[in-house]
Amino acid sequence: MRDLIENSRLYLLAFMVPLALSLVLTPLLRLLALRFGYVDAPGAEVKTHKQVTPLLGGAAIFLAFSAGLVFMRFYTSFPTGTLRDLRVILAGGLVMFVLGLIDDLKKPHGLGFKTKFFIQFCVAFFVALYGVRINFINPDHLSFILSMVWIVGVSNAFNIIDVMDGLSASQAVMAALGFLLISFPSEAIYVNVASAALAGGALGFLPYNFSKRMKIFMGDSGSLVCGFTLALVSMGTSYSAVNPLGVYAPLFILAIPLYDTLFVSVMRLRRGHSPFIGSRDHFALRLEKLGFSRPRIVFLTAMASLALSVFAFLVTQVPPVWGALIYLVVGGEFLLVSAGISKIKI
Numbered sequence: 099m100r101d102l103i104e105n106s107r108l109y110l111l112a113f114m115v116p117l118a119l120s121l122v123l124t125p126l127l128r129l130l131a132l133r134f135g136y137v138d139a140p141g142a143e144v145k146t147h148k149q150v151t152p153l154l155g156g157a158a159i160f161l162a163f164s165a166g167l168v169f170m171r172f173y174t175s176f177p178t179g180t181l182r183d184l185r186v187i188l189a190g191g192l193v194m195f196v197l198g199l200i201d202d203l204k205k206p207h208g209l210g211f212k213t214k215f216f217i218q219f220c221v222a223f224f225v226a227l228y229g230v231r232i233n234f235i236n237p238d239h240l241s242f243i244l245s246m247v248w249i250v251g252v253s254n255a256f257n258i259i260d261v262m263d264g265l266s267a268s269q270a271v272m273a274a275l276g277f278l279l280i281s282f283p284s285e286a287i288y289v290n291v292a293s294a295a296l297a298g299g300a301l302g303f304l305p306y307n308f309s310k311r312m313k314i315f316m317g318d319s320g321s322l323v324c325g326f327t328l329a330l331v332s333m334g335t336s337y338s339a340v341n342p343l344g345v346y347a348p349l350f351i352l353a354i355p356l357y358d359t360l361f362v363s364v365m366r367l368r369r370g371h372s373p374f375i376g377s378r379d380h381f382a383l384r385l386e387k388l389g390f391s392r393p394r395i396v397f398l399t400a401m402a403s404l405a406l407s408v409f410a411f412l413v414t415q416v417p418p419v420w421g422a423l424i425y426l427v428v429g430g431e432f433l434l435v436s437a438g439i440s441k442i443k444i
Contacts, residue, residue: 120302156320198319256325276407
């Protein structure tokens with residue numbers, strides 16, 4: 099019981115420090131972005147905002163998240179393995195942040211998806227080589243390849259879903275809390291600390307992203323860091339102690355960003371377009387066409403993500419038959435939703 103209380107305090111601190119830092123850093127970096135012209139201007143067909151908006155919100159998230167982890171390193175004594183895993187998250191996250199930042203500052207054209215994919219797969223290669231990978235797949239070379247695809251896929255899923263204020267960041271907060279919920283009782287300290295820190299850093303950014311007077315975007319630098327971190331923490335804990343089907347629980351926790359990525363890719367291919375070229379096929383923009391306001395869409399998707407995290411926790415705790423039933427019911431709901439929103443004209 100004492101260990102549970104101590105760990106609770108540890109993870110609460112890991113959440114609160116990045117939250118406070120993000121709340122302070124975001125408006126400062128907004129001023130910096132305005133001062134040097136680091137802004138995202140509307141104009142392209144795929145843009146959904148109507149006014150020039152400062153970037154560098156992603157810098158606030160990454161700096162708050164990183165500083166929080168560094169603070170926790172000196173505040174408490176982590177096991178050697180935990181320190182090494184956190185260093186991998188920070189090192190890989192730094193590369194993803196710089197990649198996203200360069201792409202943000204080179205708008206409107208950016209770096210191009212081939213360059214970004216090459217660098218992302220290089221990062222994923224070294225992360226998998228280090229040993230952070232999917233553990234339940236054999237043989238090892240298949241686990242290695244799928245781990246790389248998972249890291250790059252989840253990283254970009256949070257970038258792809260970033261089509262309206264608060265959507266990607268709120269999904270990052272909910273997913274991080276979902277992994278914390280599942281991993282909390284375990285000894286996977288790096289998963290718990292990193293999840294709590296990311297949730298705090300992303301949450302501190304959200305009020306400014308929603309604000310009309312102090313609006314700022316996190317850009318690719320923020321979305322890639324969020325996705326990359328969540329991809330790594332998803333592979334850092336056990337899900338199958340009770341139910342072997344629990345290994346698929348991360349698909350529930352990350353379901354909404356992954357779903358949007360799959361949905362827009364299918365819709366673009368159906369129209370004969372490249373899945374790597376931006377369009378307005380996103381499920382959130384289709385819901386907006388139905389008359390839903392953007393704040394309501396963000397709120398509903400956040401609540402859906404919360405429910406999915408609860409389902410993810412359940413499938414790690416119930417017998418296999420019940421776990422399979424949960425997967426079938428939730429999967430069926432996604433298919434029904436897809437059939438409906440795919441008919442909405444964009």
